[in-house]
Amino acid sequence: MYKTEVRGKLIDGDKSFSQISREITAPINDKTPLWWYAAFLISLGMFGFGLYAKYITVTKGIGTWGVNNSIAWGWAIINFVWWIGIGHAGTAFSIFLLILRQKWRTAINRAAEAMTVVAVFCASLFPLLHMGRPWLFFYIFPYPNTRGPLWVNFNSPLFWDFVAISAYLLISASFWYFGMVPDFATIRDTTKSKIKKAVYGFFSFGWTGSSKEWLRFEGLSFVLGGIAAVLVVSVHSIVSTDFAVSVEPGWHTTIFPPYFVVGAIFSGFAMVLTLVVLMRVLYKLNDFVTDSHIDAVCRILIFISLIMGTAYMTEIFLAWYSGSEYEIYTFFKNRIFGEYAFQFWAMFISNAIVPQLFWFKKVRQKMWMVFVISIIINIGMWFERFNIVITSLSHDYLPANWATYSPSWVEVGFFVGTLGMFIAGVLLFFRFIPIIAISEIKSVAKFNKPRKDHLKHAGHE
Numbered sequence: 349m350y351k352t353e354v355r356g357k358l359i360d361g362d363k364s365f366s367q368i369s370r371e372i373t374a375p376i377n378d379k380t381p382l383w384w385y386a387a388f389l390i391s392l393g394m395f396g397f398g399l400y401a402k403y404i405t406v407t408k409g410i411g412t413w414g415v416n417n418s419i420a421w422g423w424a425i426i427n428f429v430w431w432i433g434i435g436h437a438g439t440a441f442s443i444f445l446l447i448l449r450q451k452w453r454t455a456i457n458r459a460a461e462a463m464t465v466v467a468v469f470c471a472s473l474f475p476l477l478h479m480g481r482p483w484l485f486f487y488i489f490p491y492p493n494t495r496g497p498l499w500v501n502f503n504s505p506l507f508w509d510f511v512a513i514s515a516y517l518l519i520s521a522s523f524w525y526f527g528m529v530p531d532f533a534t535i536r537d538t539t540k541s542k543i544k545k546a547v548y549g550f551f552s553f554g555w556t557g558s559s560k561e562w563l564r565f566e567g568l569s570f571v572l573g574g575i576a577a578v579l580v581v582s583v584h585s586i587v588s589t590d591f592a593v594s595v596e597p598g599w600h601t602t603i604f605p606p607y608f609v610v611g612a613i614f615s616g617f618a619m620v621l622t623l624v625v626l627m628r629v630l631y632k633l634n635d636f637v638t639d640s641h642i643d644a645v646c647r648i649l650i651f652i653s654l655i656m657g658t659a660y661m662t663e664i665f666l667a668w669y670s671g672s673e674y675e676i677y678t679f680f681k682n683r684i685f686g687e688y689a690f691q692f693w694a695m696f697i698s699n700a701i702v703p704q705l706f707w708f709k710k711v712r713q714k715m716w717m718v719f720v721i722s723i724i725i726n727i728g729m730w731f732e733r734f735n736i737v738i739t740s741l742s743h744d745y746l747p748a749n750w751a752t753y754s755p756s757w758v759e760v761g762f763f764v765g766t767l768g769m770f771i772a773g774v775l776l777f778f779r780f781i782p783i784i785a786i787s788e789i790k791s792v793a794k795f796n797k798p799r800k801d802h803l804k805h806a807g808h809e
Contacts, residue, residue: 358451358792361635365790369534372784375631376535376544383630384775391771398765401758402477410480412758418751419741423759424474426733429587431471431766432513433612433729434619435464439520440580441620443573452644454788455636459627460620461524462781466773467619468517470766475509477762505589512583519579523572529555530565530787584612591736597674598683598740601666607659611729614652614699618725621645623774625719627783636784642718646706649725657700678740687752688739691731698728 363371404412415422441460445453476482488510490500500507533555536548555561585605592604624645628637664684667675683692702724705711712718743750777783 358454358640359635359638359789363635368789369538369786371633372636372782372786372789373535373538375778375783376780377539380779381630384779388772388775391768391775394764394768395772396765396768397761398763398768401761401765402473404758405477405762406482410478412756414754414756414759416751416753418744418749419738419753421737421741422753423755423763424478426730426737427763427766428471428474428478429608429733429737430615430730431467431474432584432587433608433615433733434726435467435471435516435520436580436584436609436612436616439464439516439523439576440613440616442523443577443580446569446573447577451792452641454792455638455641455784456620456624456645457788458524458527458781458785459623459777459783460616461520461527462777462783463619463623463774464520464616465517465524466770466777468513468520469773470770472513472517473766474762475506505586505593508586509590512579512586516576516579516583519572519576523569523576526565526568526572527785528781529553530557531782531785533557534786535782580613581609584608591740596740596744597672598667598678598736601663603659603662603666607663610652610655610659611732614649614656615726615729617645617649617652618722618729621649621722622719622726625715625722627778629715631778631783633784636789639713642715643712646712646718649703650706653700653703653725657696660696660700674745678743682739682743683735687742688735691734691739695728695731695735698724699732702728 359368413422413424415424439461441453442457445457476485479485487495487498488500488507490502490507529552532548532552536545536552539545539548585608588604588608591599592601594600621642624637624641627633628642664679667679670676680686682688702721705717705721711721738753742753
């Protein structure tokens, strides 16, 4: 039983079910604010710049990037892993907290799931363009063909990536969409617009809210959740094998699978925190996204930050303890004190030290500080992927192959385009979809009041 007097209220204010529906659907039914149009135009501009960068890449080739013979993986793979990591949070947040029956997830899970779907779409663009000939992308599908037949290499981690990410996108999108069906029906039944009634009625699949439908709905949620929980762990551990199965110094290590999974959840939760703070401030949803919700996510980030710091120290210790001159050079003379020292310390400070500020309650209660720290964490996680990809490739076993890397404007434009795509997707989500799960908020509204036995006991005392 959820104890309100111990863990705090799930919803502030004594709200009726109709009031909950009205306040959560207000961004959809009310007039669109000017800031939304301004932000959407900026995101479209960024997306347009990215489209131009993609056009240059396709028409002129990968030579327009800053990669070379030694560093064949540049910003494309860095940003691919970064976006996949962000995309882990939505499903991880919803599924693991659902399985653990954490009631406070209900105010945040919808935004986290939407973020997952958009982030995975952004991530998928990088390996597609990195192929060099994206119009032949179907070659990676394992199907009977007349090209020899030419089969994919089933032993390749790149093929494992394709299978895992495709399955993850399908399950995440399905979990997100089916969770919105009751809310679409709510909008269908309450809106006065005939167009909205027709559109949301189509997407609600004729939902009536009967007991049979709710039983099937909850059963489907747990089935999809169980599948997605496995994929959360498998997807990023498979991405890590792209590196770990090689023999490059700094990559060939068994710590990568758990290290990548925890890092993905860390960056994803930080982005969730960024989104819910914006939701709370821009749409004045303080009654639903309460201080307790923000506090809970901050506490999770403290715990994961300690794991990340332990992983960094473990890598450094094992490089020193192994006695391998190649590992020692990569970690000490190339990362910590070498050419990429700035990137290493930006990673370490942002991910292992700055989040420790969340130990202080005053920090957790100031929304602007929470917002800034969540942004710093995601910058730090980007630098982590930069350190992993670039430092090992730039200085490998043969000094004759050593090279430096800096991204070209095409690579930067590609990344800026995906940022614009992500922002535009989130803004469309804010405008046309209930940003908080109405049905789930109503299901926890009964826990909003103190238990009668507790009140009776307190009165007796």
